[in-house]
Amino acid sequence: MKQNFKKAGRPPKVDPTAFRCSVNFTASEQAAVQTMHEKSGVESLSAFIKMQIFGKTFKVHYIDDATREFIDRLSSLNARYRTLSIDYDIIVKTLRENFNEKKAMKALYRLEQATIEMVKVNREIVALAGEFDERWLQKSR
Secondary structure (H helix, E strand, O other): OOOOOOOOOOOOOOOOOOOOOOOOOOHHHHHHHHHHHHHHOOOOHHHHHHHHHOOOOOOOOOOOHHHHHHHHHHHHHHHHHHHHHHHHHHHHHHHHHHOOHHHHHHHHHHHHHHHHHHHHHHHHHHHHHHHHHHHHHHHHO
16 A cells, blocks of 8 residues: 655755854953954854854955945935936927927026036036045055
8 A cells, every 4th residue: 555645844954954063262252253253244153153163254344334325325316317307308298299489498498507507516426426436445455
Protein backbone atom coordinates (compact mmCIF):
# COMPACT_ATOMS: atom_id res chain seq x y z
CA MET A 1 0.00 0.00 0.00
CA LYS A 2 1.37 3.40 -1.01
CA GLN A 3 1.25 6.24 1.51
CA ASN A 4 0.67 9.80 0.36
CA PHE A 5 2.50 12.35 2.46
CA LYS A 6 1.55 15.99 2.17
CA LYS A 7 4.44 18.36 1.94
CA ALA A 8 3.76 21.03 4.52
CA GLY A 9 5.77 23.44 6.62
CA ARG A 10 8.97 25.27 5.95
CA PRO A 11 11.32 23.75 3.37
CA PRO A 12 14.60 22.51 4.82
CA LYS A 13 17.65 24.78 4.54
CA VAL A 14 20.38 23.88 2.10
CA ASP A 15 23.13 24.61 4.61
CA PRO A 16 21.60 24.54 8.10
CA THR A 17 23.25 26.47 10.90
CA ALA A 18 24.03 23.69 13.32
CA PHE A 19 26.99 25.13 15.17
CA ARG A 20 26.97 28.09 17.52
CA CYS A 21 29.84 29.72 19.36
CA SER A 22 29.87 31.90 22.43
CA VAL A 23 32.31 34.74 23.00
CA ASN A 24 32.87 36.54 26.28
CA PHE A 25 33.96 40.18 26.29
CA THR A 26 35.02 42.57 29.02
CA ALA A 27 33.05 45.81 29.35
CA SER A 28 35.60 47.82 27.37
CA GLU A 29 35.81 45.16 24.64
CA GLN A 30 32.01 45.04 24.41
CA ALA A 31 31.88 48.83 24.05
CA ALA A 32 34.49 48.70 21.27
CA VAL A 33 32.61 45.92 19.45
CA GLN A 34 29.33 47.84 19.72
CA THR A 35 30.96 51.01 18.36
CA MET A 36 32.47 49.14 15.42
CA HIS A 37 29.14 47.40 14.79
CA GLU A 38 27.24 50.70 14.71
CA LYS A 39 29.77 52.23 12.30
CA SER A 40 29.60 49.24 9.95
CA GLY A 41 25.86 49.52 9.32
CA VAL A 42 25.37 45.73 9.44
CA GLU A 43 22.01 44.92 10.98
CA SER A 44 22.88 41.95 13.15
CA LEU A 45 25.75 41.71 15.56
CA SER A 46 26.33 38.05 14.71
CA ALA A 47 26.80 38.86 11.01
CA PHE A 48 29.23 41.63 11.96
CA ILE A 49 31.28 39.28 14.17
CA LYS A 50 31.37 36.68 11.37
CA MET A 51 32.66 39.34 8.99
CA GLN A 52 35.44 40.20 11.43
CA ILE A 53 36.42 36.60 12.09
CA PHE A 54 36.61 35.60 8.44
CA GLY A 55 38.43 38.75 7.39
CA LYS A 56 35.71 40.38 5.32
CA THR A 57 36.19 44.11 5.18
CA PHE A 58 33.47 46.53 6.11
CA LYS A 59 33.05 50.10 4.98
CA VAL A 60 31.91 53.00 7.09
CA HIS A 61 29.78 55.61 5.35
CA TYR A 62 29.32 58.95 7.03
CA ILE A 63 26.11 60.75 6.12
CA ASP A 64 26.20 64.51 6.34
CA ASP A 65 22.74 65.92 7.09
CA ALA A 66 23.44 69.14 5.18
CA THR A 67 24.45 67.18 2.08
CA ARG A 68 21.37 64.99 2.29
CA GLU A 69 19.12 68.04 2.67
CA PHE A 70 20.84 69.74 -0.28
CA ILE A 71 20.25 66.69 -2.49
CA ASP A 72 16.61 66.41 -1.36
CA ARG A 73 15.91 70.05 -2.15
CA LEU A 74 17.65 69.79 -5.50
CA SER A 75 15.51 66.76 -6.36
CA SER A 76 12.32 68.58 -5.38
CA LEU A 77 13.40 71.56 -7.49
CA ASN A 78 13.84 69.30 -10.51
CA ALA A 79 10.37 67.87 -9.88
CA ARG A 80 8.97 71.41 -9.90
CA TYR A 81 10.67 72.08 -13.24
CA ARG A 82 8.94 69.05 -14.70
CA THR A 83 5.54 70.23 -13.48
CA LEU A 84 6.25 73.71 -14.84
CA SER A 85 6.99 72.30 -18.28
CA ILE A 86 3.65 70.51 -18.28
CA ASP A 87 1.88 73.70 -17.13
CA TYR A 88 3.72 75.64 -19.84
CA ASP A 89 2.34 73.35 -22.54
CA ILE A 90 -1.19 73.62 -21.15
CA ILE A 91 -1.00 77.44 -21.02
CA VAL A 92 0.23 77.73 -24.58
CA LYS A 93 -2.57 75.45 -25.80
CA THR A 94 -5.18 77.45 -23.84
CA LEU A 95 -3.87 80.77 -25.16
CA ARG A 96 -4.11 79.57 -28.74
CA GLU A 97 -7.67 78.35 -28.27
CA ASN A 98 -9.22 81.16 -26.20
CA PHE A 99 -7.50 84.49 -26.95
CA ASN A 100 -6.96 86.63 -29.98
CA GLU A 101 -3.46 86.88 -31.42
CA LYS A 102 -2.46 90.16 -29.72
CA LYS A 103 -3.43 89.06 -26.19
CA ALA A 104 -1.88 85.63 -26.70
CA MET A 105 1.43 87.17 -27.88
CA LYS A 106 1.51 89.50 -24.86
CA ALA A 107 0.91 86.62 -22.43
CA LEU A 108 3.46 84.44 -24.23
CA TYR A 109 6.04 87.24 -23.98
CA ARG A 110 5.56 87.41 -20.21
CA LEU A 111 5.77 83.63 -20.00
CA GLU A 112 8.96 83.67 -22.08
CA GLN A 113 10.56 86.27 -19.80
CA ALA A 114 9.70 84.21 -16.72
CA THR A 115 11.18 81.13 -18.41
CA ILE A 116 14.41 83.00 -19.20
CA GLU A 117 14.66 84.09 -15.57
CA MET A 118 14.10 80.52 -14.44
CA VAL A 119 16.87 79.29 -16.75
CA LYS A 120 19.26 81.86 -15.24
CA VAL A 121 18.42 80.67 -11.73
CA ASN A 122 18.87 77.06 -12.83
CA ARG A 123 22.36 77.86 -14.20
CA GLU A 124 23.29 79.48 -10.89
CA ILE A 125 22.08 76.38 -9.05
CA VAL A 126 24.17 74.13 -11.29
CA ALA A 127 27.23 76.33 -10.69
CA LEU A 128 26.70 76.24 -6.92
CA ALA A 129 26.23 72.45 -7.03
CA GLY A 130 29.51 72.12 -8.95
CA GLU A 131 31.27 74.28 -6.36
CA PHE A 132 29.77 72.15 -3.61
CA ASP A 133 31.06 68.97 -5.30
CA GLU A 134 34.56 70.43 -5.60
CA ARG A 135 34.67 71.31 -1.91
CA TRP A 136 33.28 67.91 -0.94
CA LEU A 137 35.76 66.02 -3.10
CA GLN A 138 38.65 67.95 -1.55
CA LYS A 139 37.51 66.95 1.93
CA SER A 140 37.24 63.26 1.07
CA ARG A 141 40.78 63.00 -0.38
